[in-house]
Amino acid sequence: MMQNRLFSLFLPLLLMPLIRVALFKEVPQVTVQGYQLYVKTPEPRPIGYHIDDPAHITATDDGFAINSENFDYPFIQIGAEKELIDVDGKKVDGKIEIRKTPNGKLLVLNELPLEDYLIGLIHGEISALWHPEALKAQAVAARTYALKRQQQKASLNSSDYDLESDIADQVYAGMMDDPKDRIVQEIVAATKGEVLWRNGLYPAYFHSCCGGQTELASRVWGKKESSYSVIDPFCENSPQRKWQLRLSQRDFLNQLKSHGLEGSRIKNISLERYEEGPRNVMVIVETNVATLFIGATDLRRILGYKELKSTWFDIDWSPREIVFTGTGYGHGVGLCQWGAKTMAESGKTYQEILKFYYPKATLRKLY
Numbered sequence: 001m002m003q004n005r006l007f008s009l010f011l012p013l014l015l016m017p018l019i020r021v022a023l024f025k026e027v028p029q030v031t032v033q034g035y036q037l038y039v040k041t042p043e044p045r046p047i048g049y050h051i052d053d054p055a056h057i058t059a060t061d062d063g064f065a066i067n068s069e070n071f072d073y074p075f076i077q078i079g080a081e082k083e084l085i086d087v088d089g090k091k092v093d094g095k096i097e098i099r100k101t102p103n104g105k106l107l108v109l110n111e112l113p114l115e116d117y118l119i120g121l122i123h124g125e126i127s128a129l130w131h132p133e134a135l136k137a138q139a140v141a142a143r144t145y146a147l148k149r150q151q152q153k154a155s156l157n158s159s160d161y162d163l164e165s166d167i168a169d170q171v172y173a174g175m176m177d178d179p180k181d182r183i184v185q186e187i188v189a190a191t192k193g194e195v196l197w198r199n200g201l202y203p204a205y206f207h208s209c210c211g212g213q214t215e216l217a218s219r220v221w222g223k224k225e226s227s228y229s230v231i232d233p234f235c236e237n238s239p240q241r242k243w244q245l246r247l248s249q250r251d252f253l254n255q256l257k258s259h260g261l262e263g264s265r266i267k268n269i270s271l272e273r274y275e276e277g278p279r280n281v282m283v284i285v286e287t288n289v290a291t292l293f294i295g296a297t298d299l300r301r302i303l304g305y306k307e308l309k310s311t312w313f314d315i316d317w318s319p320r321e322i323v324f325t326g327t328g329y330g331h332g333v334g335l336c337q338w339g340a341k342t343m344a345e346s347g348k349t350y351q352e353i354l355k356f357y358y359p360k361a362t363l364r365k366l367y
């Protein structure tokens with residue numbers, strides 16, 4: 001705990017923070033490939049205790065099995081003597097750590113320097129071929145977000161790792177090991193240590209496309225965090241601007257059934273919108289037996305964040321199907337990636353892009 005407090009106090013003095021990313025959670029098996037793989041255990045072993053490549057790792061009652069050899073420890077670490085290692089198709093730098101979950105499955109973590117993490121992240125979130133100023137803005141936002149998550153998790157004392165590697169946090173694709181990495185590397189280095197700041201690390205959320213207006217954090221997560229809704233004319237030509245989701249009535253009811261909605265037939269669906277702003281607060285579904293009030297953000301979680309792309313939508317329904325017609329992709333808070341892309345292409349710097357999406361935050365160099 002003391003360490004955590006020190007971490008918060010001295011954050012501005014950090015030289016090069018490390019970050020722990022969850023690569024895979026609750027998987028029964030993982031395959032690691034790399035040049036001269038070695039394993040490290042909590043108990044000392046001969047240095048360079050090599051294992052066969054590829055290494056298939058599963059959980060056992062007392063620890064882990066790597067290929068057919070047992071390692072009875074609470075966790076193991078695996079690295080390679082040279083180059084990146086491949087973990088079920090994700091290329092990662094540094095060591096990975098494998099832990100057992102309470103369900104007897106595997107949690108696979110990667111600890112790496114934050115600046116390296118940002119390089120892989122930009123590949124996962126957006127394309128390395130985007131305008132450099134848009135990528136720099138993304139790098140600053142993602143660095144701030146990652147450090148803030150780390151701080152929050154440390155103060156909650158809650159977890160083995162800082163970040164998920166999927167849509168729940170930031171999309172981490174691993175390293176790509178190709179020339180585009182060098183471009184991204186230069187972009188990340190150009191903003192090294194820079195974060196968004198307002199009485200501490202700023203909650204620097206970002207998303208794919210706001211659809212024309214960004215959203216307040218409190219409306220998405222219900223927590224009081226500094227945020228600002230801006231009218232965004234820049235993402236108008238984004239491919240994510242307009243979308244449609246069509247579900248059969250049966251499929252829709254089935255998905256809601258697991259969340260407490262009873263009934264076999266829809267009688268009505270209505271929407272409750274925010275007074276100011278285009279997004280929905282609540283979706284009200286009436287069936288022949290019950291009425292369900294469901295938060296629009298919760299509905300995204302249930303139907304899938306990639307399917308119901310935002311909470312900015314209209315619904316048409318018939319006895320056969322439910323049609324969502326929507327605008328934008330993502331929660332809508334903070335930086336809009338497609339808007340940032342257009343801003344950069346029209347000559348705006350990354351500082352100007354950040355000022356536009358985070359008007360309450362200032363830029364600060366931590367290391």
Ligand SMILES: [Zn+2]
Binds near residue numbers: 213
């Ligand atoms: Zn936008």
